[in-house]
Amino acid sequence: MAEIHLKSLAHSYSDTPTGPDDYAIRHLDHVWEKGGAYALLGPSGCGKSTMLNIISGLLQPSEGDVLFDGKRVNELSPRDRNIAQVFQFPVIYDSMTVFQNLAFPLKNTGVPSSQIKAKVHEIAEILEIEGELHKKAKNLSADQKQKVSMGRGLVRGDVSAILFDEPLTVIDPQLKWKLRRKLKQIHEQFDITMVYVTHDQLEASTFADKIAVMYGGQIVQFGTPTELFEQPNHTFVGYFIGSPGMNLIEVQRCPRGVCFGSTVVPMSAHQVEVLQRVQSNNIRIGIRPEFIQASDVPADDTFEAEVLDLEDLGTYKIMTVKLDCETLKVRLTEDQQFEIGRQVQLSFPEKWLKLYVDEFLVEEKNQ
Numbered sequence: 001m002a003e004i005h006l007k008s009l010a011h012s013y014s015d016t017p018t019g020p021d022d023y024a025i026r027h028l029d030h031v032w033e034k035g036g037a038y039a040l041l042g043p044s045g046c047g048k049s050t051m052l053n054i055i056s057g058l059l060q061p062s063e064g065d066v067l068f069d070g071k072r073v074n075e076l077s078p079r080d081r082n083i084a085q086v087f088q089f090p091v092i093y094d095s096m097t098v099f100q101n102l103a104f105p106l107k108n109t110g111v112p113s114s115q116i117k118a119k120v121h122e123i124a125e126i127l128e129i130e131g132e133l134h135k136k137a138k139n140l141s142a143d144q145k146q147k148v149s150m151g152r153g154l155v156r157g158d159v160s161a162i163l164f165d166e167p168l169t170v171i172d173p174q175l176k177w178k179l180r181r182k183l184k185q186i187h188e189q190f191d192i193t194m195v196y197v198t199h200d201q202l203e204a205s206t207f208a209d210k211i212a213v214m215y216g217g218q219i220v221q222f223g224t225p226t227e228l229f230e231q232p233n234h235t236f237v238g239y240f241i242g243s244p245g246m247n248l249i250e251v252q253r254c255p256r257g258v259c260f261g262s263t264v265v266p267m268s269a270h271q272v273e274v275l276q277r278v279q280s281n282n283i284r285i286g287i288r289p290e291f292i293q294a295s296d297v298p299a300d301d302t303f304e305a306e307v308l309d310l311e312d313l314g315t316y317k318i319m320t321v322k323l324d325c326e327t328l329k330v331r332l333t334e335d336q337q338f339e340i341g342r343q344v345q346l347s348f349p350e351k352w353l354k355l356y357v358d359e360f361l362v363e364e365k366n367q
């Protein structure tokens, strides 16, 4: 296994790129550390597959270096990079048996047949396909085929990393959860660097210790699921992580903070100082539905809003409110009671009220 360093990487599918919009990867610096279990999370078209294909060598980047343990591998073929890649759809040989499919990557590298047998059985047992080893691959169900595809990546003990590109797309929803747990268990057992691409936040957080959130060809944040939730570095992370995502409000600067409509929201001294310094007018505040406090009692620091809707989701409720010209979501506990059409008092605890300039977080001084 290896540490994978992507250094000043950029990629355009166009031979004559004229601007940032022509780049699928925009000047990206990132390190996937040795032995980590990572997810690469982002919407369709943000550049996830492009990045994986650059790591595995299927694609040459337009700019920058790919380093494995500090050594540049740009010129190495996919085979010489020793990366296992599992794609969205199973890549297996239909005419071979499951055993032959799993043995194939080992045979190719000259592993003795006694070792091949032991390794194939070990992996088949983990993936629960031992009973299928002598079946022809073409006779398997779609999810069994994908398990074989994963197994082909996992049999090789010598790989630098395993890259999973949305591997559970074809898997039955009930089996997805089980297979994700299995991959996590395999990671713990074999300690291989694994990068798991998905656009599903639940899938990302059940598999990975750390998640890279990709947006517009850039990694906008790399952190634990808790960090992404509590401290989104970019408005996209706020919006994309969480259900519903972060409330984001376009605001203008005013003397003690920011305002929208006739509502003034005081900000911390540091945030006010930053607002006075920066030139941009692309300013937003963000607060997660979970962190807005709602009550019937007005206070100095509360804002009055109207309840538009209440959605009961079993163990909690989502309340939609209108505050001035903005619609916000507020997460309530089961026992909190508010009525549609009535007024509610909201407060935004300072710790959870975030300021974004040009979509990036203005960090508090002590963080």
Ligand SMILES: Nc1ncnc2c1ncn2[C@@H]1O[C@H](COP(=O)(O)OP(=O)(O)OP(=O)(O)O)[C@@H](O)[C@H]1O
Residues within 6 Å of the ligand: 013, 024, 042, 043, 044, 045, 046, 047, 048, 049, 050, 051, 199
């Ligand atoms: N072979 C190609 N030729 C031209 N443009 C491409 C090619 N492959 C991808 N792109 C473009 O590059 C951008 C990034 O695509 P990429 O497939 O890497 O995104 P992704 O995040 O993996 O998306 P998805 O989740 O839909 O697979 C997109 O705008 C896409 O249209």
